Amino acid sequence: MELVLSxxxxxxxxxxxxxxLRARTFQVIMGLSLLGYAVNLFMFSMGSLSIGQEPIVKPxxxxxxxxxxxxxxxxxxxxxxVIGFATTALFLVVLLALRGLSxxxxxxxxxxxx
Amino acid sequence: xxxxxxxLIAPLMPHLVVAPVLVPxxxxxxxxxxxxxxxxxxxxxxxxxxxxxxxxxxxxxxxVDAQGATPVVAVYLPANWDVPFGIVLAxxxxxxxxxxxxxxxxxxxxxxxxxxxxxAGVYFHPLxxxxxxxxxGAYLTADLFNLFVFxxxxxxxxxxxxxxxxxxxxxxxxxxxxxxxxxxSALFLLGVAMIYGIAGTLGMADVAQxxxxxxxxxxGLLYAGAALLGIALLAKxxxxxxxxxxxxxxxxxxAPVAALFVLLTKVGFYAILRLWTLFLAPQGDATARFGAxxxxxxxxxxxxxxxxxxxxxxxxxxxxxLATMVSSGxxxxxxxxxxxxxxxxxxxxxxxxxxxxxxxxxxADLVERSREKGTGATxxxxxxxxxxxxxxxxxxxxxxxxxxxxxxxxxxxxxxxxAFLGASFLxxxxxxxxxxxxxxxxxxxxxxxxxxxxxxxxxxxxxxxxVAVVLVGSSFVALGVLARTGIRYFWAPQGRPPPRLAVIExxxxxxxxxxxxxxxxxxxPALRYTTAAAEGLFDASAYVQAIAGTRPVPSPTHGTRGxxxxxx
Numbered sequence: 001m002e003l004v005l006s007x008x009x010x011x012x013x014x015x016x017x018x019x020x021l022r023a024r025t026f027q028v029i030m031g032l033s034l035l036g037y038a039v040n041l042f043m044f045s046m047g048s049l050s051i052g053q054e055p056i057v058k059p060x061x062x063x064x065x066x067x068x069x070x071x072x073x074x075x076x077x078x079x080x081x082v083i084g085f086a087t088t089a090l091f092l093v094v095l096l097a098l099r100g101l102s103x104x105x106x107x108x109x110x111x112x113x114x
Numbered sequence: 115x116x117x118x119x120x121x122l123i124a125p126l127m128p129h130l131v132v133a134p135v136l137v138p139x140x141x142x143x144x145x146x147x148x149x150x151x152x153x154x155x156x157x158x159x160x161x162x163x164x165x166x167x168x169x170x171x172x173x174x175x176x177x178v179d180a181q182g183a184t185p186v187v188a189v190y191l192p193a194n195w196d197v198p199f200g201i202v203l204a205x206x207x208x209x210x211x212x213x214x215x216x217x218x219x220x221x222x223x224x225x226x227x228x229x230x231x232x233x234a235g236v237y238f239h240p241l242x243x244x245x246x247x248x249x250x251g252a253y254l255t256a257d258l259f260n261l262f263v264f265x266x267x268x269x270x271x272x273x274x275x276x277x278x279x280x281x282x283x284x285x286x287x288x289x290x291x292x293x294x295x296x297x298x299s300a301l302f303l304l305g306v307a308m309i310y311g312i313a314g315t316l317g318m319a320d321v322a323q324x325x326x327x328x329x330x331x332x333x334g335l336l337y338a339g340a341a342l343l344g345i346a347l348l349a350k351x352x353x354x355x356x357x358x359x360x361x362x363x364x365x366x367x368x369a370p371v372a373a374l375f376v377l378l379t380k381v382g383f384y385a386i387l388r389l390w391t392l393f394l395a396p397q398g399d400a401t402a403r404f405g406a407x408x409x410x411x412x413x414x415x416x417x418x419x420x421x422x423x424x425x426x427x428x429x430x431x432x433x434x435x436l437a438t439m440v441s442s443g444x445x446x447x448x449x450x451x452x453x454x455x456x457x458x459x460x461x462x463x464x465x466x467x468x469x470x471x472x473x474x475x476x477x478a479d480l481v482e483r484s485r486e487k488g489t490g491a492t493x494x495x496x497x498x499x500x501x502x503x504x505x506x507x508x509x510x511x512x513x514x515x516x517x518x519x520x521x522x523x524x525x526x527x528x529x530x531x532x533a534f535l536g537a538s539f540l541x542x543x544x545x546x547x548x549x550x551x552x553x554x555x556x557x558x559x560x561x562x563x564x565x566x567x568x569x570x571x572x573x574x575x576x577x578x579x580x581v582a583v584v585l586v587g588s589s590f591v592a593l594g595v596l597a598r599t600g601i602r603y604f605w606a607p608q609g610r611p612p613p614r615l616a617v618i619e620x621x622x623x624x625x626x627x628x629x630x631x632x633x634x635x636x637x638x639p640a641l642r643y644t645t646a647a648a649e650g651l652f653d654a655s656a657y658v659q660a661i662a663g664t665r666p667v668p669s670p671t672h673g674t675r676g677x678x679x680x681x682x
Contacts, residue, residue: 032296039300046311080303083266090273091292098289101282109286
């Protein structure tokens, strides 16, 4: 599981960085979203990785991380998802505004000189 | 006078600590409900809220300063959870000081916006209040993740405020600004997550305690996390080479928004200052002062790059944006030297330079508007301005007096508005270049005196000399460039109709300059305060213990709080 998780973080992060560095606004917003996923998964991996365990305390089970998964990182990821969602939506609005004002989907609002 | 206030404040503590977040939040919610065409109501509400926030900040400052020489921290538990588990808000000297600076700049920007700029778009006042709430929250919080949230709140408001007034340039700059800040936020989260992974906690005081007992094999992870966090915060403070978003964004923003944005880079610096001194500076082992040289060299490179860019800029707003960078670079470089007294001087410089740069942004708006009206010229770099001195030997333009001896210009009245703009600009030149007699000189002297004056020349480290040389050099460049700009704008032009200014636009400029003058006159107490603030940072034990020792308020109905007991 550790290997799969770290590979997916790496692939998402690499794709995200590559897309953010591209010249088209749509590629940039996709890159920012992928970076967001990579960061969220990374935060998840900083808690205790476990399968089939709950973050909520049950009666009769001692409350330690051997019996539960870390609820803290889940709360953090949830907050980060909400904030990332809002800022991405805002970026989308600005992207469309620039597209309307400049008639170009280049991040600089004008095409590169050939 | 301030001592008389303390008994009045005492019953309000520690609840006053949360007020700088709550007041703008409630104000923003209420202002959203008011129709956007009822501008008088909006302005009145926004002014009342901002003034209340400023008043609370001043009360906090008075209270914190009245508690004697020991570093004192007022702690507030917003959800009344026990300390390592809940979010903590805390005020020490540094936080209180930053709140006051924020309140002053926000007040000035808001009064200035009331004259003209608020009409350039909708929802200016709610967004302004939300931005204010984010900035204040970032200064108050003592929780890493909460710091991220408040920084995001502040940035989200700033994205929208940057677009205030719309137009191609603002949208273009806004796109780049948002993209850069989203990437920086991703790095911020990675850093926070790594530190959580190592320390298992997010409260700043708790992390500081845990890091002191960190096993050696985790040090590498700590450094990686701190470096990621540092990159994100340095990008927000616009330190070279992470500074390229700043100038286009600040130049294209509306004037009051640009004045508020001056505070945004200060939030980046504040977070570096707080976290670096708390996590990395105090421990006397291998962790001590991790990254200090990076801070110094990054800060110096920022000053050099910004100063060089100033030389080739002719637009006042561009100069103000670059002055913001110089200010950030100076603060970070001096912090990297890690001397508490020098950082005390740097905090005084922070107040002086923030207010001065904000004034320059407001002035630039008035100056450029008067140029626009007079000549119909475009704003871009002032290229439309004809050169008063003809280089090829042609006779000078009419109305230009080239002869020092000629007395014809004497007796021509200078319009009051032009005199006001010129005098204010002159004051800003003195402040930014660090010339006596104003606060800029006191600040630079306080820093330089500690860095190179407190030890024998042979014992001053090489980086200390580098900081001193670059500081003096950047002052010289700023003086030359700003004087040249002042001559072009205020002295050389002839026969142009006088600028038409509203009193309400001059008021914030005059008030901020008056505060800077008062800071100069009261330089002794002000420096004593900032030095005490810096010493409180470098000896973080008081901050840590004050937070760790705070207990939640017991429930009025139950003797103990049920949620703290582990379920059986």
